[in-house]
Amino acid sequence: xxxxxxxxxxxxxxxxxxxxxxxxxxxxxxxxxxxxxxxxxxxxxxxxxxxxxxxxxxxxxxxxxxxxxxxxxxxxxxxxxxxxxxxxxxxxxxxxxxxxxxxxxxxxxxxxxxxxxxxxxxxxxxxxxxxxxxxxxxxxxxxxxxxxxxxxxxxxxxxxxxxxxxxxxxxxxxxxxxxxxxxxxxxxxxxxxxxxxxxxxxxxxxxxxx
Numbered sequence: 001x002x003x004x005x006x007x008x009x010x011x012x013x014x015x016x017x018x019x020x021x022x023x024x025x026x027x028x029x030x031x032x033x034x035x036x037x038x039x040x041x042x043x044x045x046x047x048x049x050x051x052x053x054x055x056x057x058x059x060x061x062x063x064x065x066x067x068x069x070x071x072x073x074x075x076x077x078x079x080x081x082x083x084x085x086x087x088x089x090x091x092x093x094x095x096x097x098x099x100x101x102x103x104x105x106x107x108x109x110x111x112x113x114x115x116x117x118x119x120x121x122x123x124x125x126x127x128x129x130x131x132x133x134x135x136x137x138x139x140x141x142x143x144x145x146x147x148x149x150x151x152x153x154x155x156x157x158x159x160x161x162x163x164x165x166x167x168x169x170x171x172x173x174x175x176x177x178x179x180x181x182x183x184x185x186x187x188x189x190x191x192x193x194x195x196x197x198x199x200x201x202x203x204x205x206x207x208x209x210x
Contacts, residue, residue, distance in 0.1 A: 025047075028046040029050060
């Protein structure tokens with residue numbers, strides 16, 4: 001028995017195997033029990049599920065799929081929102097179109113209004129692209145080794161081959177996505193309350209000093 005234990009310890013030290021058990025407490029909320037489905041296998045999983053949505057692995061994968069989609073949309077929106085307020089009038093002037101932003105430089109949104117001024121061609125294009133992505137995702141989810149959000153889209157070949165580097169990139173994406181979701185909610189709430197575009201209210205973030 002002692003020989004077997006010594007051999008296991010030797011192999012663990014030599015090859016870097018982790019023998020520590022998963023903590024029964026949530027990493028994000030140490031005063032709560034870690035949900036059973038949140039094992040830390042997914043990037044960004046710190047055991048945060050205080051309302052207990054993810055009761056099974058299937059639930060977890062479904063919510064991670066939704067989270068990664070919302071994260072990517074939010075990252076695009078967090079960049080597109082201030083850019084539209086900075087350049088919409090200039091682009092519209094060059095093309096001879098009416099600007100989409102209002103007189104206070106606020107981007108169209110549910111709270112700001114103005115969405116009815118966006119071309120139906122644009123909405124049709126967006127719906128078509130979304131449908132195509134959903135169809136591709138549905139096909140990918142049939143694969144046994146499918147990872148939520150992995151559509152095989154990597155035209156610049158940036159996704160690392162090394163598993164550890166892949167995990168780091170996945171972690172970076174989900175962290176940036178979560179921050180972007182908070183940011184885009186903050187943009188919309190701030191403009192709805194202040195009635196001023198974010199690029200005008202916080203110009204030090206969006207306008208150069210030179």
